[in-house]
Amino acid sequence: MNQQTDPVPELAVECWFNCEQPLTIGALRGRVVVIEAFQMLCPGCVAHGIPQAQRIRDYFPDSDVAVLGLHTVFEHHDAMSPVSLQAFLQEYRVTFPVAVDRSDPSGTPKTMQSYRMRGTPTLILVDASGRLRQQWFGRIDDLVVGAEVMRLVQERNEVREYAIEETVGPNVGVCDNDACAV
Amino acid sequence: MNQQTDPVPELAVECWFNCEQPLTIGALRGRVVVIEAFQMLCPGCVAHGIPQAQRIRDYFPDSDVAVLGLHTVFEHHDAMSPVSLQAFLQEYRVTFPVAVDRSDPSGTPKTMQSYRMRGTPTLILVDASGRLRQQWFGRIDDLVVGAEVMRLVQERNEVREYAIEETVGPNVGVCDNDACAV
Amino acid sequence: MNQQTDPVPELAVECWFNCEQPLTIGALRGRVVVIEAFQMLCPGCVAHGIPQAQRIRDYFPDSDVAVLGLHTVFEHHDAMSPVSLQAFLQEYRVTFPVAVDRSDPSGTPKTMQSYRMRGTPTLILVDASGRLRQQWFGRIDDLVVGAEVMRLVQERNEVREYAIEETVGPNVGVCDNDACAV
Amino acid sequence: MNQQTDPVPELAVECWFNCEQPLTIGALRGRVVVIEAFQMLCPGCVAHGIPQAQRIRDYFPDSDVAVLGLHTVFEHHDAMSPVSLQAFLQEYRVTFPVAVDRSDPSGTPKTMQSYRMRGTPTLILVDASGRLRQQWFGRIDDLVVGAEVMRLVQERNEVREYAIEETVGPNVGVCDNDACAV
Numbered sequence: 001m002n003q004q005t006d007p008v009p010e011l012a013v014e015c016w017f018n019c020e021q022p023l024t025i026g027a028l029r030g031r032v033v034v035i036e037a038f039q040m041l042c043p044g045c046v047a048h049g050i051p052q053a054q055r056i057r058d059y060f061p062d063s064d065v066a067v068l069g070l071h072t073v074f075e076h077h078d079a080m081s082p083v084s085l086q087a088f089l090q091e092y093r094v095t096f097p098v099a100v101d102r103s104d105p106s107g108t109p110k111t112m113q114s115y116r117m118r119g120t121p122t123l124i125l126v127d128a129s130g131r132l133r134q135q136w137f138g139r140i141d142d143l144v145v146g147a148e149v150m151r152l153v154q155e156r157n158e159v160r161e162y163a164i165e166e167t168v169g170p171n172v173g174v175c176d177n178d179a180c181a182v
Numbered sequence: 183m184n185q186q187t188d189p190v191p192e193l194a195v196e197c198w199f200n201c202e203q204p205l206t207i208g209a210l211r212g213r214v215v216v217i218e219a220f221q222m223l224c225p226g227c228v229a230h231g232i233p234q235a236q237r238i239r240d241y242f243p244d245s246d247v248a249v250l251g252l253h254t255v256f257e258h259h260d261a262m263s264p265v266s267l268q269a270f271l272q273e274y275r276v277t278f279p280v281a282v283d284r285s286d287p288s289g290t291p292k293t294m295q296s297y298r299m300r301g302t303p304t305l306i307l308v309d310a311s312g313r314l315r316q317q318w319f320g321r322i323d324d325l326v327v328g329a330e331v332m333r334l335v336q337e338r339n340e341v342r343e344y345a346i347e348e349t350v351g352p353n354v355g356v357c358d359n360d361a362c363a364v
Numbered sequence: 365m366n367q368q369t370d371p372v373p374e375l376a377v378e379c380w381f382n383c384e385q386p387l388t389i390g391a392l393r394g395r396v397v398v399i400e401a402f403q404m405l406c407p408g409c410v411a412h413g414i415p416q417a418q419r420i421r422d423y424f425p426d427s428d429v430a431v432l433g434l435h436t437v438f439e440h441h442d443a444m445s446p447v448s449l450q451a452f453l454q455e456y457r458v459t460f461p462v463a464v465d466r467s468d469p470s471g472t473p474k475t476m477q478s479y480r481m482r483g484t485p486t487l488i489l490v491d492a493s494g495r496l497r498q499q500w501f502g503r504i505d506d507l508v509v510g511a512e513v514m515r516l517v518q519e520r521n522e523v524r525e526y527a528i529e530e531t532v533g534p535n536v537g538v539c540d541n542d543a544c545a546v
Numbered sequence: 547m548n549q550q551t552d553p554v555p556e557l558a559v560e561c562w563f564n565c566e567q568p569l570t571i572g573a574l575r576g577r578v579v580v581i582e583a584f585q586m587l588c589p590g591c592v593a594h595g596i597p598q599a600q601r602i603r604d605y606f607p608d609s610d611v612a613v614l615g616l617h618t619v620f621e622h623h624d625a626m627s628p629v630s631l632q633a634f635l636q637e638y639r640v641t642f643p644v645a646v647d648r649s650d651p652s653g654t655p656k657t658m659q660s661y662r663m664r665g666t667p668t669l670i671l672v673d674a675s676g677r678l679r680q681q682w683f684g685r686i687d688d689l690v691v692g693a694e695v696m697r698l699v700q701e702r703n704e705v706r707e708y709a710i711e712e713t714v715g716p717n718v719g720v721c722d723n724d725a726c727a728v
Binding site for chain 2: 598601602605606687688689690691692693694695696697699700701704
Binding site for chain 3: 052
């Protein structure tokens, strides 16, 4: 995968919480996408990752930044079923959409594999053109995260200003086939 | 229940984790007993209650203070099954024994009822004579908890010094029947 | 003062620490300027303001963002003399330049007055064109601060791309170094 | 000095804050004495030591535990004068009595020397008989501090119960104020 030009892999999802219909990364083209990959029984996710994702959701306008959770269970599968996750999201007052990563016989779920994540929490930033721009494993300072999300928001604004000219070019808006839009 | 003289109610337990055989409050007579009542999806329990109980375990000698967890599930019962609890205890590295409070048709488990707990986390201190001495609901400062546990440890030492004389009296060592010892 | 178009007031400074020669806001035109106004005996400044300013310094390149401290003493003047400040900066390992706000017979120092600060800590963001863009009083989340500093950094990059055209205009905010003012 | 039997050295004090008349360790015999040795520009003292001492003051009854601050300045002497200290105590809302350790030509003040302190913060526990029982350098958990202070409070209660018998002996811990010994 060439991070500079290729769009990120689409999410492989078993089911969604906190959203009315399934989302795709492709359909979010035009907005910055923040993905918080977590496990509900991962202490670092609970203490730092999830609250940080919620702070991103609370500060940036939904029209600029989409925040998604991704439940990437690679251990204790029976203990972190969708039933348990649903209660977890309610108790921790998570309001952004959360996808359950599709299970795989290897034990590591499919999206986790396609993004080559090293563990949880992993925080992923996708720019408005659908390209992977940051993938952090572990705890990251809020100052850094706030800055890097805003960098992509501002780039997007630039892109939109240029958009009229760019849309005449032949290679604009590269994206995968089945969901990509905007 | 007269807190001054009566022993605390015995625990009603479905199963235990982190211990080889079932424990009873009665069998712990002679040691201070600290009970951390929690739910694995209760944010205050995870952030404050459980780590505090572990700090008590780490500081006080096991011969002076017994630390027990009690999983008192009164909501989201399906989400906090023993299978999920077991993974939780492993991920959060809880090393002290944890009992699962016996379920009740009302939804509030039996030990939670007999101690009239108001919710989770609840931290309970039982003195070496088996009497209830403190029952805190919510977050309590470590300084206070450390002081009050030590108060009971020191009282116990006094009691043991007096024990030779007292055992000759007729009313010494009041305790319930089926487990009381020491 | 029209915040949209006028440059911010210049700093009124008694002396500087951590820099070889006096700085002016005017001379920093072209870079984002972050001003942390504090008092060395203000608990909120010590616990939150100063460490946050240092984190800004540590993350953003010096060529993009200038971070300045401003010691705005409006109480206990004898207790917070430059001698005490110098030791404070050393003990707290503050590495960015710090100016001592010029005293005034009213007790409130001059820069504090010209920026109409309400107290300490106050965090001020000045864009690359020298205009006041944010002035926060009290504690602000790192996520917000990181985002808003980056917003101005990115705007600056845009401005620089446009700069060739803009410099031909008669009313562009270019100003000389040491005298630029309202 | 034999810690088991000898009373701790008396404080060498230049001046006091937050108390109407000078205190001595000797005059506090019968109460547990907690001494927080600090410097007002020591980050660990400000962040942890002073707030912890205040929590001890807030929880334990004054009749059981005396809490004293000791300003042991061994660096930046000009920056931490009594004038600066007074403002510091007001801003940080320190309500317990604070002594300024008597200066010495060596730079290390006299009480700091007599207690062989390694730096600041140092937390010292003196039992009700005036003996040194704990001297911690650096950050100590609240749970530990709360427990160890209570240990001495409870020991004191035991001592008082025995006091009637003990006062018949010739060398029992009766003592005058400023020179007291066991």
